[in-house]
Amino acid sequence: MARWSVVVGYALLGAVTQVLWITYAPVTDAAASYYGVSDAAIGWLANVFPLLYVLLAVPAGMVLDRWFRGGLALGAVLAAAGARVRLAPGYGWALAGQLLVGVAQPLVLNAITGVASRNLPPEHRATGIAIGSAGTFAGLIVGFGLGAVFASPSGIRPLLAVQAGIAVAVGLAVLVVLRRPAPFAAERAAATGFGALRLALRDPGIRRLCALVFVPFGVFVSLSTFLQPLLEPAGVPEATAGLLLVANVVAGVVGCAVVPVFASRRRLEVTVMGLALAVTALACVALATVPGLAVGFVAVIALGLALLPALPIVLELTERRAGAAEGTATGLIWLSGNLGGLVLAAVVGVLVEAPPVAFLLLAALSVLTMPLLRSLRPAIQR
Structure with a gap:
């Protein structure tokens, strides 16, 4: 029950x-x-x-x-x-x-x-x-x-x-x-101690999922941290940037309630994550080339709908594979995502005075992450 x-x-x-x-x-x-x-x-x-x-x-x-x-x-x-x-x-x-x-x-x-x-x-x-x-x-x-x-x-x-x-x-x-x-x-008979860590790290699917979340999680954290100063040169005030961030999270919550269930039931997880990376890249390119309030709202809502639902999709795939090392494998996913957030936020912080460069870098990293999906597909089929 x-x-x-x-x-x-x-x-x-x-x-x-x-x-x-x-x-x-x-x-x-x-x-x-x-x-x-x-x-x-x-x-x-x-x-x-x-x-x-x-x-x-x-x-x-x-x-x-x-x-x-x-x-x-x-x-x-x-x-x-x-x-x-x-x-x-x-x-x-x-x-x-x-x-x-x-x-x-x-x-x-x-x-x-x-x-x-x-x-x-x-x-x-x-x-x-x-x-x-x-x-x-x-x-x-x-x-x-x-x-x-x-x-x-x-x-x-x-x-x-x-x-x-x-x-x-x-x-x-x-x-x-x-x-x-x-x-x-x-x-599930739980693994214990470092046995759980070894079990999780031996799984190629878990390793690829950890690599996959590094950039999307990092993009979300970077934009959540620096969206206001990045859009300030385009005339977006601080209060409005705060509303943009709220719109981003609201869109993500709505997406989390719908997209992962749809993807799981139709076994379209890899396809949906590929679309998420593509949308992320396009939104960042738009923010780099035509920044402003209208483009900002459209871009951040698209980013919320794309990026946030990707996490529960990855977590569901982790649950499906991890078995006895479920908690440790989930910890590795969150660890990789938080590392991505720390690293990319630090890089974007250095580039905050050059918003187009920062946005284009995030777009390029999203595109470069896409080949991981090809190797992920056979690894998650079991």
Whole structure:
């Protein structure tokens, strides 16, 4: 029997991790004034997340392969605890809280395939992964929305209180739905320790999927980070750039709810990912050659529809192949994606004064990634 309550609880928890991650991004100046620190210091409250993910992705996957329910429950508890710690006065407590949530995030996000495989029959697992992914990305929209509501130094404390309340409520709900053993957990005998890592790395399909996500994930992170300064020379103001980013994520959430399920049911995963890379390249070329508000809206919506659904497609393929090393394999996928985000964002940051060059570079990298799909097709057929 399918247990959709676990899938829904997981989707809410994934959303919470993203809300807590971007807490300070839309209120950077207000937070800097509230804590009496620089904007750069506030930036580190978000930057610790990808850094911790790179360090903890594989260990978190190993934990989930050995103690799945315990590992996911620990992620829920750490996220709620981190949100509560941030309520203490002072920047140091804010950083400590973010570090706790940063440790929780890989335990939560790496669990997405395990939640689907342990609680849903095979025919519904792609839908479960799509729901989990859409919920996670929806957290970005909620985070930006809350930032807009509490966008003043006096609003920081209420903002943290609201987010702490949400995190605690969702964490408790997840602990409740995890009390019962998963109905399909016995299908897979979990690998443990470095055996799970060796098992995942020996699989050519997993290795190719890791290589595939590096560029698309990196393009999304780069544009999310630097879209405003890249479009500023074309006359797009900061507030409008924020709306563009929200439109990008909204389009991605809609795409995550529809595209991965369609691709899985018709076994069109490789074709859909090829189209996603093509759309990404064309959108980046458009932003490089005819930047502006109208082109920006069309391009970022296309990018959201193309890039974000590619992740649940890759995760569903990972679930299908990984078997006993499911958590570790998912961790490798997220690790590769986060590395792509760190590397490409660093490169785009250097090129931020030359927007056409930055956009064309992202387009070229998307095109150069396409040959990986040819080698991926036989690797995922099993």
